[in-house]
Amino acid sequence: MNEGLHNGPAIEASGLVKRYGDEVVAVDGLDLSIPANRIYGLLGPNGAGKTTTISILTTLLEPTAGYARVLGLDVVKEAGDVRQRVGVTFQEMVLDDELTGRQVLDYHGRLYRIGRVERQARTEELLALVELVQAAERKAKTYSGGMKRRLELARALMTTPEVLFLDEPTLGLDPQTRARIWEYLHHLKEEGGMTLLLTTHQMDEAEELADTVGIIDRGKLVVEGTPQELIDEMGADTIHVIGDGERDAFVETVKRLPFVQTVEVGRTVIQIGVDSGSKRLAEIISEATGSAFVVEDITVSKPSLGDVFLKYTGRRLRHTDGNRTRHRMSLMG
Amino acid sequence: MAATATLWKKQMRKFLANPEEMFGLMIQPILWVVLFGAGMKSMLSPDTAGSEAPYVTFMLPGIVVLSALGGAIGGGSVWLTERLRGIVKGYLVAPIPRLSILMGHALSTLTKSMLQAVIILSVGVVLGARLNANPLGWLGGLLLVAGFGLGFSGIALSIASQTDNPGAYHAMIMVFNLPLLFLSNALYPLATMPTWMRIGSLLNPVTYTTDGLRQMMFRDPSALAGSDPLPLWLCWLVVLGFASLGTWLAYAAFKKSIK
Numbered sequence: 001m002n003e004g005l006h007n008g009p010a011i012e013a014s015g016l017v018k019r020y021g022d023e024v025v026a027v028d029g030l031d032l033s034i035p036a037n038r039i040y041g042l043l044g045p046n047g048a049g050k051t052t053t054i055s056i057l058t059t060l061l062e063p064t065a066g067y068a069r070v071l072g073l074d075v076v077k078e079a080g081d082v083r084q085r086v087g088v089t090f091q092e093m094v095l096d097d098e099l100t101g102r103q104v105l106d107y108h109g110r111l112y113r114i115g116r117v118e119r120q121a122r123t124e125e126l127l128a129l130v131e132l133v134q135a136a137e138r139k140a141k142t143y144s145g146g147m148k149r150r151l152e153l154a155r156a157l158m159t160t161p162e163v164l165f166l167d168e169p170t171l172g173l174d175p176q177t178r179a180r181i182w183e184y185l186h187h188l189k190e191e192g193g194m195t196l197l198l199t200t201h202q203m204d205e206a207e208e209l210a211d212t213v214g215i216i217d218r219g220k221l222v223v224e225g226t227p228q229e230l231i232d233e234m235g236a237d238t239i240h241v242i243g244d245g246e247r248d249a250f251v252e253t254v255k256r257l258p259f260v261q262t263v264e265v266g267r268t269v270i271q272i273g274v275d276s277g278s279k280r281l282a283e284i285i286s287e288a289t290g291s292a293f294v295v296e297d298i299t300v301s302k303p304s305l306g307d308v309f310l311k312y313t314g315r316r317l318r319h320t321d322g323n324r325t326r327h328r329m330s331l332m333g
Numbered sequence: 334m335a336a337t338a339t340l341w342k343k344q345m346r347k348f349l350a351n352p353e354e355m356f357g358l359m360i361q362p363i364l365w366v367v368l369f370g371a372g373m374k375s376m377l378s379p380d381t382a383g384s385e386a387p388y389v390t391f392m393l394p395g396i397v398v399l400s401a402l403g404g405a406i407g408g409g410s411v412w413l414t415e416r417l418r419g420i421v422k423g424y425l426v427a428p429i430p431r432l433s434i435l436m437g438h439a440l441s442t443l444t445k446s447m448l449q450a451v452i453i454l455s456v457g458v459v460l461g462a463r464l465n466a467n468p469l470g471w472l473g474g475l476l477l478v479a480g481f482g483l484g485f486s487g488i489a490l491s492i493a494s495q496t497d498n499p500g501a502y503h504a505m506i507m508v509f510n511l512p513l514l515f516l517s518n519a520l521y522p523l524a525t526m527p528t529w530m531r532i533g534s535l536l537n538p539v540t541y542t543t544d545g546l547r548q549m550m551f552r553d554p555s556a557l558a559g560s561d562p563l564p565l566w567l568c569w570l571v572v573l574g575f576a577s578l579g580t581w582l583a584y585a586a587f588k589k590s591i592k
């Protein structure tokens with residue numbers, strides 16, 4: 001696992017740009033510096049550039065401008081060395097359906113030239129880790145979505161990578177499976193000393209897993225920090241208001257209220273950070289009435305990374321179900 | 334290259350685990366020989382310049398070559414599927430030479446074609462075709478078919494690397510398929526063709542492969558059914574050239590698709 005120590009960030013990128021033709025800019029000047037043995041969550045909506053970023057960092061795509069290094073190795077010039085030391089799980093799960101679980105792991109190990117004895121040992125170890133021992137002799141196409149994700153994770157771990165990249169690791173899974181996978185990932189970092197970079201559009205995943213979160217939107221990194229730091233900026237509670245009418249007047253009035261900590265105005269939602277949602281709800285509503293602003297919808301919640309996203313981008317981090325735009329990124333997704 | 338061997342093994346493993354594909358592979362050539370041969374025999378016997386060789390002998394090499402064509406198309410289809418399902422990404426992230434990704438696929442397609450060729454020839458022998466007693470003859474013949482298979486696999490793979498949907502792939506491949514099939518001496522001898530067809534056939538690698546195969550594999554010279562055989566060295570040259578062209582096209586398209 002350790003072929004010579006590398007001091008410095010495990011993953012770094014500087015001014016990373018990926019342009020397709022003249023119109024599509026998937027990544028627009030991205031900088032990253034991720035220390036070793038960290039879990040970094042790249043949080044953003046679909047189309048933000050997460051998958052493209054991971055494709056560049058894992059040597060699948062070459063950047064149009066800027067550079068990136070993994071474990072000190074340039075992803076373009078030293079691609080072969082990078083490939084030797086990283087593992088990747090893909091959003092669409094690149095498992096060969098026609099093979100059995102055990103075969104998938106075995107062939108993957110062979111590609112990395114892992115000797116037979118070690119390969120067999122690792123295969124059994126990983127099958128046990130992801131709890132697929134009983135299904136190991138069945139073809140992967142008979143597996144449920146959750147099982148396929150676990151096999152995909154085991155596949156990426158076959159080679160004991162120093163850095164693990166995960167693109168939407170729990171997409172479309174039920175809560176229990178998600179929790180289990182999160183547990184494995186924590187374990188990998190704690191016990192295995194791995195560095196993990198995951199991309200997700202699900203804020204609970206970022207909140208639960210990441211030591212550091214980077215919010216990405218339209219190919220750029222908008223803000224970075226620990227989940228707690230980012231959330232703390234929002235106030236103790238958040239009141240979300242959607243309505244119609246004299247919006248600007250209402251916002252001005254609200255800003256002057258003593259208990260209001262922050263006000264963010266998005267396209268449809270006004271996000272008000274307060275000290276206690278339940279106590280202040282009535283006041284907000286009466287202010288609205290006073291300002292000729294009709295409240296159509298109002299909710300109180302603990303702030304989330306979704307609220308942070310709204311603050312920095314003016315848009316909601318909507319939960320879509322993998323409707324990816326396919327453009328020319330046919331192979332790379 | 335170890336990676337090529339691993340990927341070849343993987344494709345063969347998938348093939349062996351898939352009984353439908355295996356069945357299709359075996360039955361298809363047998364059907365070709367039996368049905369086509371039986372039908373054509375009665376139609377053409379008087380025309381094949383008084384030769385005693387049954388039509389089966391004449392068309393057997395053509396069928397071998399055509400099944401190699403079909404195999405190459407199938408191989409391209411597998412490649413397209415693996416590309417679209419993202420499986421190729423799994424290979425690209427691995428520390429293996431880019432070329433071995435392509436080669437593992439091409440070689441497994443070739444292996445299946447060779448299997449089919451052996452089956453076809455066996456059935457042909459059962460039906461009366463007489464093979465050259467010299468084993469080098471029919472081994473050389475198989476090599477020729479392999480060269481052709483590699484060439485067409487290359488074209489199929491290059492198309493499969495550039496399309497995004499199976500419909501487009503098959504449409505494009507069909508553009509090649511039919512002319513290659515009919516504008517050749519696989520089904521009827523060059524001598525009996527109108528001039529324009531003969532010219533077209535002489536531009537077709539299928540013609541050279543089939544002719545070379547006939548010369549190398551069959552004991553009975555009248556299997557050549559009245560047409561002058563093309564010089565053997567020319568057949569080899571064309572096939573080797575075709576194989577190189579196909580490989581280059583496939584590799585170029587592949588490299589472009591991973592930018």
